[in-house]
Amino acid sequence: MTLFKAYIKGTGSFFPAKKLTNKDLEKLVDTNDQWIKERTGISSRSIAADNETTSDLAYQASLQAIKSANIKKTDIDFIILATATPDYPMPNTACLVQHKLGIQNCPALDMSAACSGFVYALSVANQFIQTGTYKNILVIGAEVLHNFVNYTDRNTCILFGDGAGATILSRNEQCDDSVNNSINDRGIASHHLGADGSQSDLLEVPAGGSAQVITPEILKNHGHCVVMKGKELFKEAVLSMSQRCTEALEKNNLTNKDIDWVIPHQANTRIINAVAKQLDVPLEKVINEIKNMGNTSAATVPMALDIAVKDGRIKKGHWVLLVAFGSGLTSGSVLLKY
Ligand SMILES: CC(C)(COP(=O)(O)OP(=O)(O)OC[C@H]1O[C@@H](n2cnc3c(N)ncnc32)[C@H](O)[C@@H]1OP(=O)(O)O)[C@@H](O)C(=O)NCCC(=O)NCCS
Incomplete structure (x- = not known):
């Protein structure tokens, strides 16, 4: 069976306009700008407006990705959206993005793997392209996390932000599964996923699902917020x-x-630097955009990818290694030739 190669044909990202700086956080909890910068590398985060939802952010990032891939919206065969903060329990957020894009002719699926969600989603999309089922898949990571952050808990509220990143993963018509070193060999080489459910209590949102419905008492005690x-x-x-x-x-x-x-x-930033050290990769080769982004969960990897593509650091033919980690404890990597 011929396996097609799936490559990233377009990227996009969207940051909500409102910013929450370290100075702003100093007014909410006992913290300070210097501590946050030294311990995390974060200076500010984008926060969605009250009327901005995960699908709104995802839609904006998707428009950019579609434009940069130079395809029509109707060329999209499938939408996969990774998020831990969907607009609703149902319908899924990918369907809402499909509707906002004004298309109807493709399936749409949400994936839940917390901060590893985008890497998981890209891996799933890759299978559909490899087997020849689909040609163009819109793969998105999008979050409005601030609604699930306890702004009286200094351990967590300093970390998280809102945002979206999107990619168009397309069939590389120029090559099949025979590996060569030409630029036509652009595409995903492999993906590696993992999970360890036994450590789920290290990072969780305790209420809001079937295990614990939200009550006024739970809301009062921030039970619907991230604990870590x-x-x-x-x-x-x-x-x-x-x-x-x-x-x-x-x-x-x-x-x-x-x-x-x-x-x-x-x-x-200290986690990013420690991973680079373990791999013995110089920091100049590591994309670190956390300063003005914070942790946007499933959106961080596609947002950082889009930034580095747009500013010209990542060029066609470069080997790029995406890697993520999150609640679950999920983890995953995708190695690709951009
Ligand atoms: C949260 C994190 C930044 C805390 O950094 P840390 O170096 O481990 O800090 P500690 O928790 O050991 O706290 C050190 C001290 O700073 C204090 N502190 C904690 N948060 C603080 C804050 N926001 N501002 C100021 N001081 C703070 C602690 O109370 C502690 O004080 P003490 O020494 O008097 O007890 C760090 O552990 C981290 O990033 N962990 C991973 C989180 C993550 O990535 N989550 C998402 C995964 S997808």
Whole structure:
């Protein structure tokens, strides 16, 4: 069976206009700009307006991705949207994006793998392209997290922001599964996914699902908000992201020296730097856009990718290693030739 290659044909991102700076947070909790910058690398985050939903952010990022891929909206065969903060329990947010795009002719699916969601979604989309089922898939990571952040908890409220990133993953018509080193060989080389449900309590939103419905009491006690064991997560993040990267390199007989760019989940600059150290990749080759983004969960990787494509760092033919980690504990990497 011929396996087609799936490559990233277009990218887009969207940051809501409203900003929440470290100085703003100083007024809410006992923290300070210097501590936040030193411990996380974050200076400010975008926060969606009251009337802006996850699908609104996803729609804006998608328009950019469609434009940069130079395809028509009706060329989209499938929409996969990764999020932990859907507009509603149902319908799924991907269907709402489809409607906003004004198209009706494609299936639309949400994926829930927390901060690893986009990497998971890209891996699933890759299968549909490889097998020849679809030609163009809109893959999105989008979040409006601030509604699930407790702005009296200084451990978590300093970290998270809102945003969306989108890609068009397309069939590379120029090549099949025979590997060569030409630029026509653009596409996903492999993906590596993992999860460890036994450690789910390290990062969770306890209420709002079937285990715990939201009551006035729960709302009052912020039970619908993110709770986190930061120190333990930090270690697991470094460990699992390093592992997923090593698996990708080994699978493709590449070394750290072959990689042009690593795009890690933007959770904390110290986590990003520790992963780079484990891989022995210089920081100049690591995309770190957390300063003005914060942790936008499933959106960080496609947002950082879009920024680095638009500013010209990532060029056609570069080896790019995407890697993420999140609640679950999920993790995943995608190695691709951009
Ligand atoms: C949350 C995180 C930034 C905290 O950094 P840390 O270096 O582990 O800090 P600690 O929790 O050890 O706290 C150190 C001190 O700073 C204090 N502190 C915690 N948050 C603070 C804040 N926002 N402002 C000021 N001081 C703070 C602590 O109370 C502690 O004080 P103490 O030494 O007097 O007890 C870090 O653990 C982290 O990023 N973890 C991973 C989180 C993550 O990535 N989550 C999402 C995964 S997808």
